[in-house]
Amino acid sequence: MTYSVQHAGHVQGHHVFKRVRIRRRGGALYDVLAYCSAMISSPVRRILFIQFLFLFTLHTSTHSMLARSILCRPAVRYGLTSSIPCLRTNCQMSLMSTAPAGKWEKEYDFILAEKKGKVALLTLNRPKALNALCNGIIQDLIDATTAIAADDTVGAIVLTGSTKAFAAGADIKEMKDKSFVQAFSSNMFAEWGHIARVTKPIVAAVNGYALGGGCELMMMADIVIAGENAKFGQPEITLGVIPGCGGTQRLVRAIGKSKAMELVLTGGMIDALQAERDGLVSKVVPAEKTVDVALEMATKIASFSLPVAAAAKETVNAAFELNLAEGLRFERRIFHSLFALQDQKEGMAAFVEKRKPTFTNT
Numbered sequence: 001m002t003y004s005v006q007h008a009g010h011v012q013g014h015h016v017f018k019r020v021r022i023r024r025r026g027g028a029l030y031d032v033l034a035y036c037s038a039m040i041s042s043p044v045r046r047i048l049f050i051q052f053l054f055l056f057t058l059h060t061s062t063h064s065m066l067a068r069s070i071l072c073r074p075a076v077r078y079g080l081t082s083s084i085p086c087l088r089t090n091c092q093m094s095l096m097s098t099a100p101a102g103k104w105e106k107e108y109d110f111i112l113a114e115k116k117g118k119v120a121l122l123t124l125n126r127p128k129a130l131n132a133l134c135n136g137i138i139q140d141l142i143d144a145t146t147a148i149a150a151d152d153t154v155g156a157i158v159l160t161g162s163t164k165a166f167a168a169g170a171d172i173k174e175m176k177d178k179s180f181v182q183a184f185s186s187n188m189f190a191e192w193g194h195i196a197r198v199t200k201p202i203v204a205a206v207n208g209y210a211l212g213g214g215c216e217l218m219m220m221a222d223i224v225i226a227g228e229n230a231k232f233g234q235p236e237i238t239l240g241v242i243p244g245c246g247g248t249q250r251l252v253r254a255i256g257k258s259k260a261m262e263l264v265l266t267g268g269m270i271d272a273l274q275a276e277r278d279g280l281v282s283k284v285v286p287a288e289k290t291v292d293v294a295l296e297m298a299t300k301i302a303s304f305s306l307p308v309a310a311a312a313k314e315t316v317n318a319a320f321e322l323n324l325a326e327g328l329r330f331e332r333r334i335f336h337s338l339f340a341l342q343d344q345k346e347g348m349a350a351f352v353e354k355r356k357p358t359f360t361n362t
């Protein structure tokens with residue numbers, strides 16, 4: 001059986017999916033939904049659609065009846081489909097977008113993308129501008145991570161910059177003449193949120209400056225490895241603005257109110273050791289080793305079950321959104337659902353049999 005998502009393009013940085021199809025080998029064709037561009041006009045429907053895809057994937061990959069029963073209600077109510085087929089076949093599932101697996105290893109204008117074993121290494125590559133995050137760089141990141149999401153041979157991503165700068169912020173030259181109406185009506189920077197929604201774990205390897213949007217992009221990653229020469233800050237106040245990609249929100253959650261306020265209100269910088277003490281980064285290593293250490297960590301993550309790593313990432317991130325009781329319930333439910341995975345059976349059997357597990361992402 002194949003499960004395919006037809007990707008119809010981007011509108012203002014949002015992905016537009018046309019339809020989801022399930023094909024059973026030699027069997028019936030279910031057109032689960034004729035999904036249209038109207039969907040993206042409503043944030044509520046977009047969230048529902050993403051939830052729907054997640055639960056549907058869970059159902060088809062794990063045959064989870066819980067997922068099926070949860071997804072049936074909103075999916076039917078919102079007209080995404082009239083019914084969810086119960087799939088209890090021995091099936092192989094593949095998620096396809098317009099970019100086939102492996103297609104992300106190509107030439108981009110502003111980033112380098114290469115495969116290192118089971119890890120995708122993405123390098124911001126605009127050195128003359130200290131990797132200032134222009135629209136093109138963000139679009140390249142969105143394109144690459146979208147294609148990587150469809151590549152089952154990749155289990156984690158390392159995101160890095162140059163030795164002088166991870167990224168010196170959003171491109172000041174690109175935005176300096178924008179009017180309020182242009183900033184507002186284009187919902188400037190909203191598309192950056194795509195990086196925070198990537199389901200595969202991202203390890204940021206940071207050398208040099210991570211300022212403004214660079215620090216905010218870094219905080220969208222899951223783990224940060226910093227080189228000794230790294231410097232972090234939110235200098236937007238020196239430009240007459242405030243952080244616009246999560247600096248006032250994610251920084252507070254990462255290092256607490258007083259330290260975040262200090263960075264946001266003074267526009268000052270902290271060095272790598274201070275960032276480690278504050279909990280903004282996991283580790284500080286010699287600058288020349290930053291990428292290697294990040295790759296090593298990402299390789300370890302990629303050796304585990306892909307759906308379990310994605311579930312772990314989503315569940316930890318839920319801690320930022322939910323209160324404790326809701327968060328614990330969400331964690332428990334996701335934990336329960338993993339018992340429908342072959343990888344749970346394999347992982348626990350391997351422990352009991354004193355051998356290494358072989359995860360199959362099923």
Ligand code: CAA
Pocket residue numbers: 128129130132133168169170171172173174189209211212213214216235236239242243244245247
């Ligand atoms: N946007 C556009 N260009 C930038 C840039 C940015 N954020 N940061 C650096 N550059 C460019 C410089 O203009 C310069 O280009 P030219 O050679 O064409 O003049 C080149 O990169 C090298 O920069 P410097 O000569 O300034 O290098 P330096 O070593 O003397 O200083 C620096 C390094 C301290 C990082 C300094 O470049 C700097 O302060 N950059 C701006 C940092 C900043 O304010 N970032 C926040 C941006 S706003 C934002 O990010 C909003 C948001 O929330 C998303």
